[in-house]
Amino acid sequence: MKNKSLTFKIFLSTFSVGVLVYFLCALVFITNMYGYFEKKIFEELKTESTLLEGYNLSENSEDLSVLSELKTQNRITLIHTDGTVYFDNTVDASGMENHALRSEFLKAKEDGMSTSSRYSSTMLEKTLYFAKLLENGDVLRISCDQHTVGVLVLGMSQILLIMLVIAMIISGVTASILSKKIIEPLNKINLENPESSDVYEELKPFTKRIAEENFEKSQREELRQQFTANVSHELKTPLTSISGFAEILKQGGTDEKTTKDFADTIYEESQRMIALVNDIIKLSKLDEKSISLEKEPLSLREITREAIEVITPIAEKKNVSLNLSGDSGLINGVRPVIYEMVYNLIDNAVKYNNEKGIVSIRIETITETHNVILTVQDNGIGIPEREKERIFERFYRIDKSRSRELGGTGLGLSIVKHAAKYHNASVLVESKEGDGSTFKVIFIL
Ligand SMILES: Nc1ncnc2c1ncn2[C@@H]1O[C@H](COP(=O)(O)OP(=O)(O)OP(=O)(O)O)[C@@H](O)[C@H]1O
Ligand SMILES: [Mg+2]
Structure with missing residues (x-):
């Protein structure tokens, strides 16, 4: 599910963090408290055992009847050194099984006293035992039942539920306040001049x-x-x-x-x-990049030859010679666009040339990369260094009157630049004023 509400997102994260922290705290708290109470209970059992030692604790002793009347929450059991139970204040001792193998019994016999605990078969209760070896070799065992952690948690479920609802309300309120606060400066951004707005550091890139x-x-x-x-x-x-x-x-x-x-x-x-x-x-x-013109495999040399054919009569009037060399130069391109590009470059090389000038056109295919390079070189008037970039601008002409005389509008090289870009080609110019110019178009495959 895709939820685009910022408030909801913040709510979800604060709520989950809150609940997680709450449960972790509760868990740590409950287990700690539980451990503490268990320790206390063992201490209590031990104290009670010391008190009980004031009685005559042995089989057939008269004090046993007093013990069975004793008002205590705890269960008192007396076990013979062989494991038979001869007294229990809660059940009939004769019905009880032999305790010789019970761990608290064994350990008390060995160490004088012992503690141990056992879960009931339902896991709902836990019994804590304290056992002590008496002077006559019998073992006195006092035990009490305690709820397990699970039961405690279950008993607290009502409080837990209330806490959850409270967490939800706090998260909801926080989320709605926070999201409003976060969004406020965003809505205040001045889109005309965004960098003047006072925004979060994180929003600076935006x-x-x-x-x-x-x-x-x-x-x-x-x-x-x-x-x-x-x-x-x-x-x-x-x-x-x-x-x-x-x-x-x-x-x-x-x-x-x-x-x-x-x-x-x-x-x-x-x-x-x-x-x-x-x-x-x-x-x-x-x-208009949206219109995709159909690209096809083309021979750059063939297109160049067509352009030369059209320009030759103009070149002849100026006694400019055109020569073509190189390979076929296979590229993938839009034919009329490529033609326009080649035509403009050769046209310029003739137009901005001197009487009896020479225009050399060369097409090379680089063997390793299959990149194709078109070079149009003239020995004409050349281009001053500072104009090299500008000549590609629309309507830009170095010598307006001369160009106009020659029928130019200053759009030719702009078309060349765009046509090259369209074909993933780059255009380079080398020129020296008075010596001529070299234009290179590199088609990168
Ligand atoms: N081979 C060159 N030698 C010297 N100057 C050149 C050469 N090619 C271009 N230029 C200079 O760059 C300017 C811009 O060239 P561009 O082809 O864009 O326009 P144009 O030739 O003036 O007009 P159009 O190509 O639209 O007929 C030219 O006016 C010229 O001054
Ligand atoms: Mg031109």
């Missing part, structure tokens, strides 16, 4: 976690706002120019060449907007 989550949440919120602002800005620029050129065309009167130039610009700018929107869609798809 408030710290909330604070961290709050911080992450506000950061995510800030990023989202930034992203929205960036998107609006990026869309506004081409839209403004489209609207401007369209306005002029609308008024009419432009010659045929100008009209065509304007139409070209409008077309280019709208293409740019489409590309931007497409990039945003790709990014948000990669962001």
Whole structure:
């Protein structure tokens, strides 16, 4: 059974601890008291035996009739040295069996006196014996019956039950007070700023976690706002120019060449907007981790070759040569996402290259680990050390005007980073300003 009430849990533990302690105490107390009383009884029996020795204790003595009249709670037995019982103040002695083998008799004969105890067959009673060797060789035995510990406990069962009820009430009250006290500061925690709240030391990790989550949440919120602002800005620029050129065309009167130039610009700018929107869609798809894109075995080399084919005409315009080497690079991935990643890296290597530059693309499979490494190296303009981290941010461009001229929106490397993360791959950059850059994507199997 799953009980989620704190009060009940505290009740259960205080109650069980209480009951356990109570029973332990009771047990120790009862056994101690019992032992003490037993000792007292033996002492009493011994005293009585000394008193009885004032009588003439022997077979056929006249004093025996006095003994049988004696007002005592205890049983007095006189045993002949051979074990036959010749007097008993409670039953007819002649009917009693021989006591020669009784331990108290034997021990008294040996040591002068002895004590012993025996349980009754029902275990409800215990008989304590004190035996003493008389001068004439007979043995005087005095005994009394006592309740056993079990009977005592049973007799106390009413008190025990009352104590249990009291324990239950105390535990219940304690539990309800305690749980209220424990919960009170919890309810007072300021969730906006949990670390300012005065809470238990044990709760510090909890408030710290909330604070961290709050911080992450506000950061995510800030990023989202930034992203929205960036998107609006990026869309506004081409839209403004489209609207401007369209306005002029609308008024009419432009010659045929100008009209065509304007139409070209409008077309280019709208293409740019489409590309931007497409990039945003790709990014948000990669962001939504809930949508799981189907992964399949892919040859990284084959995909790279496709990308190279598309980029070659652009590269040729700049006299940049592209060369591909290495093995087939088998990975498990989402084809369009991998394509986008490879395309962006090669596209950058061409875009940020100089006239007659060289782009080398290499695919390697590490034999032991089967990890696959994609290297895209160029000898272009390079990346300053301080920009290396930032280039992966959305919309981040080192040289805004140059990148824009080249039709870039600054989303390419952001897509690369997300695509790599999606495939459990890491991206590394090595670059020296003016010497070129090397991007490595390591697919960890
Ligand atoms: N190979 C490279 N050599 C030098 N600079 C680079 C290289 N690759 C990226 N960069 C720098 O990093 C910036 C961000 O690159 P990213 O690919 O994200 O955007 P982009 O190329 O400007 O636009 P997009 O890829 O969206 O068309 C670029 O603007 C450029 O300044
Ligand atoms: Mg790019």
